[in-house]
Amino acid sequence: MNPPLAEPPATNGGTPRPTDEELARRRTAVGELGHELRALVDAAVRTTAPDATLRHVADHVRRLTAELTGGGQRVRAEIPAVDEFPGGPRMYSPVTGPGSPLAPPVEVVPEAAGLVGRCVLGIAHEGPPGYAHGGMSAMLLDELMGHACAAAGAPAMTISLRLRYHGPVPVGTPLRIAARVARTEGRKLHVDGSIATEATPDTALVTAEAVFVAPDPARLRALFPHLPATP
């Protein structure tokens, strides 16, 4: 079970911003740990090793967890020093974050009509055997559609997300997730998205329509107390 998270203080205590070199080094290290953790998660959900091995590994992992938590931890809503929020890299995003053991992670590139994300889901993301959990598809699309808003100059939050599942999304298969802002209406952005395999990009397995809202500045400050003065 996750330990309770401490509430955020009113400011981030004026922690000095790392230099570009320190930032690059830290991001590399975060990505390396994320990579190994994803390999561990994959091994953990696929293993057929005997019970004694599972207990032995659990002991090791318990010690490693203590090592990571010993050096201090960020509190709820604190923006990691390796991140730029809103609209920049998010190293621990559960979708795109190289440092997240939950993320595939998705690599996002701009395309003429919006954005495209590429990833391969693993057995840890399974719903029906061999296919992605429907909630994973929703998470991939929600995030990519959020990125499309940020790329359009309006970092925004989802207020509605509608999905249609046309066919199961295979795990262990290169996927293509597309997202584009179809139209804007004041602070509201109407966004379309889809998931297909790289092999058959014109056959959408999941399609999505979402509405995002770029929060009003006062709401933004209230929601994200650790935002830098000029986000």
Ligand SMILES: CCCCCCCC(=O)SCCNC(=O)CCNC(=O)[C@H](O)C(C)(C)COP(=O)(O)OP(=O)(O)OC[C@H]1O[C@@H](n2cnc3c(N)ncnc32)[C@H](O)[C@@H]1OP(=O)(O)O
């Ligand atoms: C960069 C990559 C980031 C990826 C992020 C991935 C996306 C996410 O997971 S975001 C997390 C999930 N979403 C949320 O938690 C958002 C919850 N909603 C909120 O917190 C607020 O509605 C918020 C902050 C978005 C907007 O607040 P605020 O700026 O005060 O706007 P507010 O005045 O309430 O609403 C603006 C408009 O949207 C409408 N609206 C707001 N919420 C809804 C809703 N749930 N349904 C329909 N309309 C809504 C309002 O009626 C208003 O419309 P109009 O201008 O026509 O009167």
